[in-house]
Amino acid sequence: MKKEDYFHKNKIDYIDYKDVETLKKYLTPHARIQSRRRSGVASNHQRGLALAVKRARFLGLLPYVTR
């Protein structure tokens, strides 16, 4: 079954890098960004999500790697 796009459902156009709790949902156990196939979000939101995660990583809000 196709997963629902969380950002489309909640009408979130801009994915904020500070919203760590939401971003964490789209990371794998190794803290890598989930693929679109796994996350189920639309391609425009997946790009926004990747950018937000990378910004959050830079500021130390999210890890780059987890062992």
Added chain:
Amino acid sequence: MSTTEDRAERTVYEIGYLVLPSIPEESLPDVVSKITNTFEKAGGEKLDGEDPFLYELSYEISKQVGARKYVVHEAYLGWIKFELEASAIEAVKAELDKTEELLRFLLIKVPTEAGFTFAAARAALEEKMNPTPVEEVSAAAETAPEAPKEAVVE
């Protein structure tokens, strides 16, 4: 030139910053005003922001200031949203680069309507953890099935 035209040329930016934890808490307002001054001097206007609070970082970050090297795993995290002409942003960035109190900063363009705050996120998380009992009662009352009416047998 009208003010509406002036506004059209302006871009909304956001600075997310980390202040070194070695800075005493009472001097944090000075650091914030130092950051605010950098864009206000260039003609910028503050739109929104949150005061820095101590935040545990996801990984160790180091910064070299002169001969001293700081290696930290927590820092004061804050952000400021402001409006400024695009031509003046390079000067702001150059000045922030020189600010020794800042461990790291992120200077980005943001849409005006972006309204996420850490305070709201914390409140939402707390609400999720322990929902207010008043709502629970009213919700229970609404969903409670009505007592079955006894059939009248004549």
